[in-house]
Amino acid sequence: MNYSYIIIDDDQESVLKTKAIADSFSELTFVASAHNYVEGLNLILEHTPQLVFLEIDPVDKKSMLSLALINELHRYLKVIPKIIVTTRKKDLAFEAIEYDVTAYMLKPLSRIDFVKSILKLKKADGEEEKILAQSPPEPQEEKPVSFVHHETLSQQKPLILCIKSYGDYRYIDARDICYLQADNNSTDIHLNSGEMVTAFKTLKHFESALSYPFVRIHNSYIVNCNYISRIHTGNAVCYIKNTTTKLPFSKSYKINIDLIISEISNGNYLEI
Structure with missing residues (x-):
């Protein structure tokens, strides 16, 4: 599975470093980057990427980058993109987990961090597909009992x-x-x-x-x-x-x- 992504970071050098590593993965497709809260929010709403690399402890405090961006996304989107936090400090890791971020990567970023994050994404998407496949059909979508039974057996074999x-x-x-x-x-x-x-x-x-x-x-x-x-x-x-x-x-x-x-x-x- 491929993932379109946006980088939101007030440090242009960090943006370039994140993109350089991400570009080496065929699964990741770059969309755009932003340097502050407003730009980042607008880009996400416009392009609806599947993945966002987000700095939450910016050097430039005027950029207003923080986990609050995730709350704002819930106001507009039914499906929130996967958020990967990229920052220099461990201090905000617990708070980030409470926001249900996909991963918390410490700068300087390493290739293996990306590998693990992609594996988590694929694993989560695979489990979601299994749950959807095993969910009972909607009431209006009636299926013969024998057909449903056959699907269940095929999933187990x-x-x-x-x-x-x-x-x-x-x-x-x-x-x-x-x-x-x-x-x-x-x-x-x-x-x-x-x-x-x-x-x-x-x-x-x-x-x-x-x-x-x-x-x-x-x-x-x-x-x-x-x-x-x-x-x-x-x-x-x-x-x-x-x-x-x-x-x-x-x-x-x-x-x-x-x-x-x-x-x-x-x-x-x-x-x-």
Whole structure:
């Protein structure tokens, strides 16, 4: 998912630094920047971005930048953009949490802060989609009971890939896929059993069809993150569990590697 964003900060140098990091993420699309409360409010109401980077402890107090901007947004908008606070002090973190901000990032900003914030956004959006999908239908939208039951079951079951070829239906549990490898206009699907299955679809097709834990790391590879045992950023390779397989990752997909590393560290994790 992509997020349009606005930067509201009284320090032009900070605006440029925030934009420089944000521009390295394909998920983020810059809209505009503002240097004070009034400009920021007007930009948000005009462009309705999905994301706002907001300074709440400005150098120039005349800019009037603060968390009060969020309250003002509630007067005009039904859907409030996600707010990421960017500031120099920790003092306002508790107050910011009470305003239900998405993230609180301390300056100088770092790339990993952005990685974590994007992961939080994607995770929150994914959970919201699940809730909407599982919500009961509106009274006026009557559906056959059998159809609703089928939807519920499909949400609970693991994803099954059907590789169809000339009347042959091959069913693969997505959890058994270690990685996918491009082979011209076809894709080789490598399973945890050591078996390989060829599908006559491009890797780009699978990239659009599969969501996390499947992540593209190279023009030729999509990896199931659950099968990664090691990531060597110096050699730009990922190791696959219980095999001698090493998958290269390219610079153009380095952000995806950062996301994988961050996501793994968000689990039951101990770094030594």
